[in-house]
Amino acid sequence: MTASDAGAGRPAADGHDALRANLQAELQRDWHGRVLVDPQDMAGFLTDHRRRWTGRTLAVVQPDTAEDVARVVRWCAAHRVAIYPQGGNTGLVGGSVPDDDGRSILLSLTRMQRIRAIDPINNTVTAEAGCVLATLQQAAEQADRLFPLSLASEGSCTLGGNLSTNAGGTQVLRYGNTRELCLGLEVVTADGQVWNGLRGLRKDNTGYDLKDLFIGAEGTLGIITAATMKLYPRPAARMTAMAGVDDPHQALALLELAQRRLSASLTAFELISDYCLELVTRHFPSSQRPFGSRERPEISPYYVLIESSDAVSAEHATGQFEALMEEAFESGLINNAAIAASIAQSRAFWALRENISEAQAHEGQNVKHDISVPISAIGQFVEQTNAALQQRFPDTVMVVFGHMGDGNLHYNVSPAAGRPHDGFLANEPAMNAIVYDAVARFNGSISAEHGLGQIKVDENRHYKSPIELALMRRIKSAFDPDGLFNPGRVLERA
Ligand SMILES: Cc1cc2nc3c(=O)[nH]c(=O)nc-3n(C[C@H](O)[C@H](O)[C@H](O)COP(=O)(O)OP(=O)(O)OC[C@H]3O[C@@H](n4cnc5c(N)ncnc54)[C@H](O)[C@@H]3O)c2cc1C
Structure with missing residues (x-):
């Protein structure tokens, strides 16, 4: 068997032929078909989910076992070749695709599924x-x-x-x-x-x-x-409801009540602005706002999606949930509420929440933020940041939704209706500064759940304290002294 038998197809012409042939030779015996070098075969691995970043690599390597991984890592260490690990490539911060210098391998773990x-x-x-x-x-x-x-x-x-x-x-x-x-x-x-x-x-x-x-x-x-x-x-029963509220402050009061009444059964508490629902109903025509009819929807500025998982029984869950909604309504915390009467209706409520990002992508360009602040500060954060952005960029609209129960918002910014999308991203750094400065004032995080990837490395350096950064760099050099694992992600390249 020759070196090129180890990988399928025609290698990329990128000046790394000798290194690539060496890798193929190393793995030739038992890796047939699991070392991709043909640009077409590699393409799907090299662009991220948001189609914002495309990298280059010597090869896409697909191990079957931990020992396979170890062997590839040893080869990379010996040749000072960077390793970019990848799972499903659904990450949103450009962390799972390589840089474009090409002197790296992309390690896809997707065959290790047992x-x-x-x-x-x-x-x-x-x-x-x-x-x-x-x-x-x-x-x-x-x-x-x-x-x-x-x-x-x-x-x-x-x-x-x-x-x-x-x-x-x-x-x-x-x-x-x-x-x-x-x-x-x-x-x-x-x-x-x-x-x-x-x-x-x-x-x-x-x-x-x-x-x-x-x-x-x-x-x-x-x-x-x-x-x-x-x-x-497994829970005995799940209940899902949507409620209309006037603003995030009211949503917060509802969260406090729900935690008191449902305690550990409360599993989800999501905030959704009305503009989000407008986007979803526009781009997913089969979807419908939760209140009123399709022709005459009852609109609230914000909505809350609540879910409970009850350990006792369906009757217990229904009783608790109905009592919560009644109390919330009577004390003026919610404008209206709909409790899902079937699994299909519960799915329809969740689809309104889960299709927001895709609906926003269909609209065109937008600037995304995945931030967290103490739960108690969410109302003030939204109020102050909306005002600051609106003042500096009057032609924008805020797309506000997220895991409010965790203090985590996906606080995105889009061009207002009828305003141009071209060139919108040129304002991204200035918008980020407004949002992240507000996050810092509330002692929050610039990345609540998506990570730093390659997109937030500089901002993290700006907002994290020098001592935290120094400790992180020491950990990195202790675990990965040659800086070969995902260089330039989380921390700047050494
Ligand atoms: C529609 C949609 C909804 C989403 N919703 C959420 C959400 O609600 N909450 C949330 O937190 N995220 C969400 N995400 C982001 C994403 O799905 C998660 O970050 C997910 O955990 C990434 O898994 P993955 O296998 O796709 O990882 P990848 O995207 O392949 O990689 C992510 C990072 O992990 C590293 N990595 C992957 N596998 C390994 C490994 N085995 N060893 C070491 N490093 C590895 C990569 O190098 C990269 O830095 C969403 C994404 C999409 C597209």
């Missing part, structure tokens, strides 16, 4: 990094358990990507972020060793919590190859 074990007594599942989130949810369900992580991208995002971005999603209020769901990791380190930390323990105080460093590191410290995750009992 669910290695489910322990229903310990309430844990151990799965490989490339396991698609929806598959993991289904496996848990088959074992009569719940794996609660839930995102609109769950049909394609992977466990490794979820862990590396510490993904949030719609049930953080009750179950926490991905970090809170993880008990153990298997990781390939920068020197090409496999660390087996797949412990299913709720208690383990034996020194530094290494797994916590890899979670949310966006592939900059090591390659996650498998994880042991928590499972929960």
Whole structure:
């Protein structure tokens, strides 16, 4: 077998032929078809989900096992070649595609999909990094358990990507972020060793919590190859409702009431501005606002989507939910409410929330922010930031929605109706400064759940304290001294 037999197709002509041939020779024996070098075969891996960034690479490498990963990492370490790990490529901050210098490999974990074990007594599942989130949810369900992580991208995002971005999603209020769901990791380190930390323990105080460093590191410290995750009992019943409110302050008062009345059953509390619903109903014609008829909708400036997961029974859930809505209505916290009467209606409510980003993309250019502030400050944040943006950029409209129960908003900005989209992005830095300065005033975060990727590295440097940045750089150089894992993501290139 010749060196080129190891990869399929025609290699890219980019001046890295000798290095690429060396990689193919290294992997030639048992990697046939799993080293892609043809530009056409690689294309789908090299552009991010938002189609904002396209990179170049020596090869797309698709390992089957942790030992395969370790072998590739050892080769990269020996040749000083950068490694960009990728899962489902649904990340929104440009973290999963390579830079364009071409001296790198893209390591796609998507073939490592095995669910290695489910322990229903310990309430844990151990799965490989490339396991698609929806598959993991289904496996848990088959074992009569719940794996609660839930995102609109769950049909394609992977466990490794979820862990590396510490993904949030719609049930953080009750179950926490991905970090809170993880008990153990298997990781390939920068020197090409496999660390087996797949412990299913709720208690383990034996020194530094290494797994916590890899979670949310966006592939900059090591390659996650498998994880042991928590499972929960499946709820007896789910209730979903939408309510109309006047502003985020009122939504906050409703959240406080819902937490008092539903306590741990409250699983989701999402805020949606009316402009978001206008976009969704325009671009998804089968969707409908929750109140009134299609012809005469009852409009509120904001809406709240609430979900509860009840451990007792459907009757208990319905009683609690109806009592909450009645109390909220009587005390003037909500203008109207609709409780989903069927699974189909619940899905229709969630579709209004989950289709906002796509509807906004159909409109044209927009500037996105994924921020968090203390929950108590959300009302003031929206009020002050809306006013500041409107004053400086009067031709814009705010697209405000998100996981309000977690203090996390997707606070996006679009051109107002009829205003030009061309050139809108030229104002992105100035808009970011207004939004992130406000976030900093409220002691919030410029990236609540999507990570820093390549898009927010400079801003993070601006807003994080020097001591925090110095500690982060020390961790990076301890774990990845040659700076080969995802260079230029999270921290600037060394
Ligand atoms: C429609 C839509 C809805 C979304 N909703 C949410 C949401 O509600 N909450 C939320 O948090 N995110 C959301 N996201 C963002 C995205 O889906 C998540 O960040 C997800 O966790 C990424 O998983 P992935 O497998 O696609 O990772 P990728 O996009 O492939 O990678 C993400 C990052 O992780 C690194 N990485 C991937 N796999 C590994 C590994 N095995 N080891 C080390 N590093 C690795 C990559 O290098 C990159 O830096 C949404 C995205 C879309 C498109």
